[in-house]
Amino acid sequence: MDAERSYDLVLFGATGFTGRLTAEYLARTVPEGCRWALAGRNPQKLAEVRRQLAAEHPDLAELPLLTADAADRAALRVVAESARVVVSTVGPYQRHGEPLVAACADAGTDYLDLTGEPEFVDRMYVLHHERALATGARLVHSCGFDSIPHDLGVLFTLGQLPTGTKDAAVAVRGYVRAGGTFSGGTFASALTAFARPRANAQAARARRAAEPRPAGRRIRTTPKGPHRSVDAQAWAWPLPTIDAQVVGRSAAALAEYGREFQYGHYAAVKRLPVALGGTAGIALLVLAAQLPPLRRALERLRGPGEGPSAERRAKSWFTVRFAAESAGARVWTEVSGGDPGYTETAKMLAEAALCLAFDELPVTAGQVTPAVAMGGALIDRLRAAGLRFAVLDQPPGGAPQRVVRAARS
Numbered sequence: 001m002d003a004e005r006s007y008d009l010v011l012f013g014a015t016g017f018t019g020r021l022t023a024e025y026l027a028r029t030v031p032e033g034c035r036w037a038l039a040g041r042n043p044q045k046l047a048e049v050r051r052q053l054a055a056e057h058p059d060l061a062e063l064p065l066l067t068a069d070a071a072d073r074a075a076l077r078v079v080a081e082s083a084r085v086v087v088s089t090v091g092p093y094q095r096h097g098e099p100l101v102a103a104c105a106d107a108g109t110d111y112l113d114l115t116g117e118p119e120f121v122d123r124m125y126v127l128h129h130e131r132a133l134a135t136g137a138r139l140v141h142s143c144g145f146d147s148i149p150h151d152l153g154v155l156f157t158l159g160q161l162p163t164g165t166k167d168a169a170v171a172v173r174g175y176v177r178a179g180g181t182f183s184g185g186t187f188a189s190a191l192t193a194f195a196r197p198r199a200n201a202q203a204a205r206a207r208r209a210a211e212p213r214p215a216g217r218r219i220r221t222t223p224k225g226p227h228r229s230v231d232a233q234a235w236a237w238p239l240p241t242i243d244a245q246v247v248g249r250s251a252a253a254l255a256e257y258g259r260e261f262q263y264g265h266y267a268a269v270k271r272l273p274v275a276l277g278g279t280a281g282i283a284l285l286v287l288a289a290q291l292p293p294l295r296r297a298l299e300r301l302r303g304p305g306e307g308p309s310a311e312r313r314a315k316s317w318f319t320v321r322f323a324a325e326s327a328g329a330r331v332w333t334e335v336s337g338g339d340p341g342y343t344e345t346a347k348m349l350a351e352a353a354l355c356l357a358f359d360e361l362p363v364t365a366g367q368v369t370p371a372v373a374m375g376g377a378l379i380d381r382l383r384a385a386g387l388r389f390a391v392l393d394q395p396p397g398g399a400p401q402r403v404v405r406a407a408r409s
Contacts, residue, residue, distance in 0.1 A: 005081075005083055006064075007083040008034050009036045009083060010066060010079055010083040011026065012087065013088055017307035018144075018345060027053045036063070037066050039067070039079055070100065079100075080106070089349070093115040093120040101139060102128055105132040105139060110356045114349060116144075118200055119204075121141045125211065141367070144341075147246040148348040154371070157324045160324075161326055167259065169262070169327075171326070172263050172324040173266065175267075176239060176266065179317050180316035218261070222264075237269055238267075248263060254371065254372060268321065307341075332391070
C-alpha cells in the first residue's frame, strides 16, 4: 500500500494558525526522503505558506500543495487515498471534521487531529470505528495539549511503578498548571462544545452503547470535588476537559493499567480566589454560549487564524504533575514544556504524525488513543524534541523534587 501512495503525510489546514506552526515544525524535522504535502481550501494561501517555508528551507520551494475544502468529500477522498497519514488542524471539528475522518477510514489512511471536543470524538467512534477496523486505518484524536501530556504522562507514570503492583488497584491523579493564551480556532471549538450540552450527552450515550467494555476490569475517571492537594501543593479543581476520557480509554484498552484503574484530572491552582474566579468565568461562558446572539458576539472577539505572538508564546509554559499508587507503592512524575496551546501542540502533533508514518508500532486499527497507537515510541520522540518526562521524589512534608534516578519510559 505504501509504495502506491504519493505522500507519507499530508498536513490539512496548513494555512490556519496552528497549521502554520505545524508546517514550520515539519519543515525543520522531517527525515530525509519524507514525502509530504500541504493541503487546504485556498491555493493562494497555501502557496504563501510554502513561500514562507522555502525562505528558510529552499528545498521546499516545490513542496506539493493539495486543494480540498473540508466539506468536499470527493476532494478529501483524493487527499486520503494519496497519503499514508493525514493530519488535520481544521476546527471546530464538530463543524468541519467528519468528512475527512470518513475519507481516511474508507481509504485505510491513518488520521490525526487536535480536537478537544468530546461530542465529535464520540460521534466519530460510532460512525467510523468499525470501517477503520476493516481497512486498517488508525484514527487518533486529541494529539495536541489535549491530550498528549495527560495520556502519555499516565502511561509513563505507570511505567515507574514497581513490577507486579499493577496487578492490584491503581490510582493516578493528574494536576495541570499552565501559563499561555489561545487562538481563534481553540476559542471557537470551546464555544461549540459549550453550546451543545444535549448533543454531547446523546453522543456519549451512543458511544457507550456501541463500545465494548473491558472484561474483568474496572475503569473509573470521576475526580473528587475541589480540595487542597498535598501532591500538587495547591488547590485541586476538577477539569471538565476531554483528557480524562482519553486516559480512561487508554486504560480500557491496555491491560498494564491494572484490573482496577482510577484517574482524577485537576487544575492545580495556588490561590483559592483564582480557582473560584476561573470557575465563575467558565460558567458565564457556558451560559453565554447557549444564547446565539451572545455566542456570535463572542466568536467575533478572536477570528480563525489568530493567535498569540511569538514573544507571548516564548513566555508560556505548562506542567502536569502525576501521583500514582498501587499496592502500597507510590510514584510522582511530571510532564512539562513551553507554550502549551501552540508551540508545543504543533510539536506534539507533528511528532505523532512522524511516529505513525515511520516508527515500529503495535498493530492497531480503528479509533485509538495516542497511548494505544504510539505509546513509548511517541514518549521517546517527544523527550528527544524537548518535552520533559521526569520522575519526582516526595520528601516528608515537602513538594515533589526531581529525582536523580533514571526514568523508565
